[in-house]
Amino acid sequence: MSRVLVAMSGGVDSSVAAALLVRSGYDVTGVTMKLWDGVSDRGCCSVRDVEDARRVARRLGIDHYVFNFTEEFENTVVLPYVTEHTLGRTPNPCIDCNRHLKFGKLLERARQLGFDKVATGHYARVIESSPSRFSLYRGVDQEKDQSYVLSVLTQSQLAYCLFPLGDMTKSQARDIASTLGLCTANKPDSQDVCFITDQEGREGFLSRRMDLHPGEVVEVATGRRLGNVPALELITVGQRKGIVKGADGKRRYVLRVDIPARQVLVGQADEVGVSRIDLTSLSFVEEPVPPGTEVLVQVSAHGFVTKGCFLGDSVVFEGRHRRVAPGQTVALYDGSRVLGAGLAKSSP
Amino acid sequence: MLAYLDHAATSPMRPEAERAMLDAVHEHIGNPSGLHSVARKAAMALDEAREVMAASLGGSPSEIVFTSGGTESDNLAIFGAHSARPGTVLCSAIEHHAVLASASSIGARVIPVGRDGVVDLFALERMIDASVSIVSVMLVNNETGIIQPIDEIAEILRKRAPSAVLHTDAVAAFPFLDVAKAARSADLVSISAHKFGGPQGVGALLVRQGTSIAPLFRGGGQERGLRSGTHNMAGILAMAAAASATVAQREESVRTVGRLRDRLADELLSRVDGAVETGNRTNKVVSNCHLCFPGAESEAILFLADRNGVCASAGSACSSGAMQSSHVLAAMGLEGEVAKGAVRFSLGWNTSEEEVELAISVIPGVVEQARSRSMQKAG
Numbered sequence: 067m068s069r070v071l072v073a074m075s076g077g078v079d080s081s082v083a084a085a086l087l088v089r090s091g092y093d094v095t096g097v098t099m100k101l102w103d104g105v106s107d108r109g110c111c112s113v114r115d116v117e118d119a120r121r122v123a124r125r126l127g128i129d130h131y132v133f134n135f136t137e138e139f140e141n142t143v144v145l146p147y148v149t150e151h152t153l154g155r156t157p158n159p160c161i162d163c164n165r166h167l168k169f170g171k172l173l174e175r176a177r178q179l180g181f182d183k184v185a186t187g188h189y190a191r192v193i194e195s196s197p198s199r200f201s202l203y204r205g206v207d208q209e210k211d212q213s214y215v216l217s218v219l220t221q222s223q224l225a226y227c228l229f230p231l232g233d234m235t236k237s238q239a240r241d242i243a244s245t246l247g248l249c250t251a252n253k254p255d256s257q258d259v260c261f262i263t264d265q266e267g268r269e270g271f272l273s274r275r276m277d278l279h280p281g282e283v284v285e286v287a288t289g290r291r292l293g294n295v296p297a298l299e300l301i302t303v304g305q306r307k308g309i310v311k312g313a314d315g316k317r318r319y320v321l322r323v324d325i326p327a328r329q330v331l332v333g334q335a336d337e338v339g340v341s342r343i344d345l346t347s348l349s350f351v352e353e354p355v356p357p358g359t360e361v362l363v364q365v366s367a368h369g370f371v372t373k374g375c376f377l378g379d380s381v382v383f384e385g386r387h388r389r390v391a392p393g394q395t396v397a398l399y400d401g402s403r404v405l406g407a408g409l410a411k412s413s414p
Numbered sequence: 415m416l417a418y419l420d421h422a423a424t425s426p427m428r429p430e431a432e433r434a435m436l437d438a439v440h441e442h443i444g445n446p447s448g449l450h451s452v453a454r455k456a457a458m459a460l461d462e463a464r465e466v467m468a469a470s471l472g473g474s475p476s477e478i479v480f481t482s483g484g485t486e487s488d489n490l491a492i493f494g495a496h497s498a499r500p501g502t503v504l505c506s507a508i509e510h511h512a513v514l515a516s517a518s519s520i521g522a523r524v525i526p527v528g529r530d531g532v533v534d535l536f537a538l539e540r541m542i543d544a545s546v547s548i549v550s551v552m553l554v555n556n557e558t559g560i561i562q563p564i565d566e567i568a569e570i571l572r573k574r575a576p577s578a579v580l581h582t583d584a585v586a587a588f589p590f591l592d593v594a595k596a597a598r599s600a601d602l603v604s605i606s607a608h609k610f611g612g613p614q615g616v617g618a619l620l621v622r623q624g625t626s627i628a629p630l631f632r633g634g635g636q637e638r639g640l641r642s643g644t645h646n647m648a649g650i651l652a653m654a655a656a657a658s659a660t661v662a663q664r665e666e667s668v669r670t671v672g673r674l675r676d677r678l679a680d681e682l683l684s685r686v687d688g689a690v691e692t693g694n695r696t697n698k699v700v701s702n703c704h705l706c707f708p709g710a711e712s713e714a715i716l717f718l719a720d721r722n723g724v725c726a727s728a729g730s731a732c733s734s735g736a737m738q739s740s741h742v743l744a745a746m747g748l749e750g751e752v753a754k755g756a757v758r759f760s761l762g763w764n765t766s767e768e769e770v771e772l773a774i775s776v777i778p779g780v781v782e783q784a785r786s787r788s789m790q791k792a793g
Contacts, residue, residue, distance in 0.1 A: 100736035116735060133713055134736035178786055179717055 069093045070228060071176040072185040073168055074122065074130070076115030079187030079231055081122040081250040082239045086230040087185055088126050095181070096123040096130040099172060101139040101163070102261045121249050135171050142166035144261060148275045151299045154323040155393030159259055160367075161215050169216075169223040176226070183228045187239075188212045191232035192224050200224035202351045204402040207235040214367050217397035217407035218349055269300055281328040283310055286321055292332065298323060301330050303391035303413075304338060321389065322412060339386030345379055345396055345408030355398065355405050362399040365390045365410070371399065389413055417724045417769035417776075419678075421609075421701060421762025422556055422586060427652070428611030428763060434655035435613060438648040446645055447636060456647060463654035470657045471584075471603055471620045472594025479619045479637045480650050484585040484606030486630070487619040488512035490641070491581040491602040492550060494627030496520055499579070501547025506533045506562070507745035508555050513583055514741070517550060525551070531560040531693045531746050539570055546575040553597055554587035557729065557742045557758055559702020560693045561591070568599035579625055585609055585617075589660060589762065590668055590699045601625040607649065611763050612656035616649030660763070671761050672700035674770045678759060679703045685778040690752065692743070701762060706748070707755035710784035713737055715757055718780040724773050726759045755781075 072084045074096040087094045098119045116132055123130035143162045150157035168186060176184045189205030190213040200221055205211040219227070231239055243251035262271045272278065281298035282291050293310035295301055305320045309332055312318050318332040343363070355361070357378035362371040365388075374381040376398060390396060390410040398405040418426070427435075438459070444452035446460045464475040471478070481487045493516060496503060503522040505513055508531065518524075523541060526534045533551055542549070549571060551562050564582050571578050581602040584593045589610040597603045603620040607613055621627055621640065633642025676695075682705055683689050692704040707715060712728035716737070719726055729740035743753040759773060 120735075131717060132735040134738065137739070174787070175711075175714060178714055178784060179721075180783070 067091065067093045068182045069095070069180065070183045070185050071095050071097055071172075071179070071181040073172060073187075074098050074119035075187070075256070076118035076122075076250065076253075077187065077256055078243050078248070078250045078253050079189075079236075079239060081119070081187070081248045082242050083185055083187040083228075083230045084122065084128065085126055085242060085246055085248065087228070088128060090230075092183075094126070094128045094185075096120075096126075096128050097172070098130070098132050099139075099167060100132055100134045101136060101143075101167065103136050118250050118253070125246070125248060133172070133175065135167055138171045139163070139167060139261075142170070147259075148272065150393050151272055152276050152325070153393075154299060154301075154325040156302045156391035157393045158215075158395050159261075161218055161395050164215055165218045169219055169227065173223060173226055183226050185228035185230060187231055188216060188229045189231050189236070190216050190229050192227050192229055198225065199352065200227075202404040203232070204399075204404075205229075205232045209368075210236045212367070213399075213402075213404050214364055214369075214395070214397045217351070217395065217404050220349055220351060224351065269297065272299065273297075279325075279328055281323075281330050283318075283330045283332055285312060285318065286331050286333050286337070292318065295330055298325060298328060298330065304389050319389075338389050340383075340389050340413050341386060342380050342382045343387065343390050343396055343413065344411040345381065346411050348379070348406060348408040350406035351404050359400075359405075361405060362401070363387070364397045364399065365394055376405075415723055415768065415772055417772040419703075419759040419761060419765070419769065419773060420725045420727045421589070421765070422559075422758060422760035423727055424608045424614060425589070425611050425762040426764060427613060428656050428659050430659040431607075431612045431652040431656040435648045435652035438651040442647050442651070446647065447634065456645075459651055460645060460647065463650050466654040466658050467618050468620075470588075470594060470661045471605065471618070472598055473603075473620045473622065476638070477620050477622055479621055479640045480645060481617045481619055481641055482615055482646070483608070483617040484510070484583065484604055485512040487585075487604035487606070487617050488550075488581075488583055489516050490619050490627065490630050491604060492516040492520070492548065493630060494640070495548045495579045495581065495602065495625070497628040498626040499547050499577075501578075502545045503548045503550070504538070504541060504546055505550040506552065508533075508557075508742045509550060509552055510556055510583055510585065513550050513552070513581075517548075522550075525549075527745050529747050530697075531555060531558050531742075532697070533562050533567065535563065535566055535570065538567065539574070542570060542574045542578075544575055544577075546571075546578045548579050548581060549575075550581040550583070552583040552586065553593065553600075553603075554584070554591060554699050555742060556586040557740060558693045558704050558746075559586070559698040559760075561587075561596075561697050561699065564597060565599050587699065588657075590664065590671065590701050592664065602627070607653035607656060610656050610660045612653040613649050616646050616653050618653070663763070667763055668700050671763075671765060674765055674767065675700050675703050675761055678761075678770045678773060679705065681774040682777055685774070686781050689781075692746075692748070692756070701760055703759040703761070705757055705759070706752045707757065707781045707784075708751045710755045710781050712754065712756055714784035715755065715777075715780055718783055719757075719773075719776060722776040722780060724776050724780075726757050726773075728756050728758055755784075 070092045074080045147159045189210040191203040195201045204213045278297035283293045319338045321333045322331040359376045361376045363374045364371045374383045392412040394410045397407045442456040444456040446457040468475040505517040506525045579601045582600040583604045585606045601622045606617040631642045690706045
């Protein structure tokens with residue numbers, strides 16, 4: 067019988083994942099990762115969430131442990147999150163957490179402890195398409211699909227992954243949770259960054275960790291200074307909120323953040339579009355994707371997809387694609403199969 | 415079979431304590447603060463328990479304050495002494511969180527320890543002056559088992575800050591150390607019942623005559639006004655029974671448990687490559703076997719040990735159940751790879767040879783597995 071370590075955050079999805087594995091006859095052990103020492107009001111770090119996970123484990127009759135990965139989380143998720151902001155980029159800490167914690171440190175620990183697989187409550191599907199070759203597909207619930215945040219995974223990780231919720235919808239999962247009487251059945255979904263509290267917000271958090279600098283807002287087309295922003299590092303490419311309007315009274319959008327020059331470069335709506343996104347840090351789920359391949363491109367967790375052509379270190383579009391903030395993950399798909407992912411570089 | 419080697423976290427109840435607890439529940443149903451016969455019977459039992467505790471701690475019955483355990487005793491000592499006489503508070507870097515958190519909340523300065531895990535007396539001499547009102551240094555460290563030089567610290571206080579109060583957390587000391595003697599120069603002494611075979615949720619603070627402290631709780635004025643609240647009769651009587659058994663058997667169990675600890679430590683040190691013992695064994699309580707296994711992580715070792723029937727511990731557990739990295743080892747300058755692989759095996763009054771043998775047979779393989787980082791398919 068296969069031994070599975072299921073990562074239980076204390077939320078409904080991972081609770082149901084554990085329940086389904088128990089029902090399928092796996093030898094299941096639950097674990098909650100303690101990732102954050104500071105104050106947190108969501109995610110998997112509060113004592114309440116650990117207690118919820120433990121209650122579910124008790125209900126399911128499985129063992130439950132807590133692993134302390136605060137040091138790894140600080141080094142591979144929180145520090146890079148701060149550093150990226152100092153460079154004027156827009157990081158995705160959830161993807162880093164998947165890569166380095168859930169399918170990094172936890173996977174390594176699980177293997178060390180003799181587990182065959184690690185399971186999570188992600189809505190995505192792993193299919194062994196041929197012996198020892200694993201494909202990653204979108205979850206069948208189009209609303210909840212989480213393949214985007216898993217698009218950085220590779221064969222050496224997918225070989226040990228189980229996503230029991232990939233074939234069901236969120237409402238089916240909630241139904242299972244209430245049928246089984248799991249205390250997490252009605253818990254709201256977690257959102258946003260788990261180590262930042264609602265109270266302090268991104269600005270409050272970052273200002274404790276780094277210096278935020280004021281910057282001037284400059285219109286690219288005219289070179290004219292339109293105004294100022296209080297914290298350059300909090301500005302995201304594509305943003306229009308908090309940006310002053312142009313002389314014509316129309317909205318301006320952020321095209322680029324130039325940290326060394328302390329400038330936010332803005333333009334009109336039609337300038338936000340680009341025909342190419344340059345990529346760095348590319349990884350592929352299976353084989354490297356050959357240049358010239360037609361792909362579907364997704365640039366945010368629940369964003370829509372756009373047809374494009376992968377060129378090896380960029381994707382190009384027939385029409386225009388909304389400018390992507392540097393540091394954001396760009397996931398590439400073939401239909402509903404994930405091909406790989408890269409990080410957006412700054413667009414000129 | 416299970417090897418329970420986590421007595422420093424909590425020790426199973428002694429039969430004497432269990433009997434006393436049941437007796438209390440059945441026989442002493444009154445509130446000792448009352449006037450009628452049933453209450454007076456309870457009050458007599460309480461007095462008796464107080465005498466036992468006083469004798470075991472080397473004080474007089476009127477110096478005993480019953481509390482809800484080690485944490486309350488430590489809080490009462492620190493905050494109680496501080497509100498009675500505000501001033502500079504000093505505590506060692508290796509204190510239990512019950513002292514460390516209390517003392518730092520009132521701006522305590524931290525006395526460093528040496529690499530040997532012993533409080534740095536030279537540093538203390540430099541830090542101390544007449545403005546110091548409280549010094550808190552534990553008698554035995556709960557993680558490493560290392561004994562602290564309380565008499566020498568008291569001597570320094572006598573010379574440099576004669577009016578300062580000396581508190582010692584003797585929670586980890588009591589099971590295998592004669593606290594009456596070892597803590598004789600302290601003004602305030604904390605203990606907790608469940609570390610020596612009594613129940614959880616009860617403890618005591620010895621408040622040496624002439625030491626003034628203010629209470630934490632106000633109310634009915636029990637315990638000479640120092641600890642209001644109805645007495646936990648079953649807990650107190652059981653603690654007294656456990657204390658009296660502990661004291662009576664201490665000499666003998668120091669020998670037997672010491673032998674078991676030595677065997678466990680020696681065997682593991684010889685069977686596991688690179689294993690290091692924390693602290694100098696001659697300056698430790700006999701129940702403590704604290705080892706570091708560089709190249710492995712405590713959590714992985716503990717998980718695998720647990721799966722093989724060996725219960726041990728590392729650092730201190732936080733409220734979520736996760737292991738926290740040890741502030742004690744960090745204070746000793748033990749960091750990185752070595753500290754990451756720290757494991758505390760702690761023996762107790764009923765530890766058997768079989769338990770120790772099980773640990774000896776299981777742990778080397780466990781450490782080897784916890785050290786493996788290979789990605790070949792795990793069995």
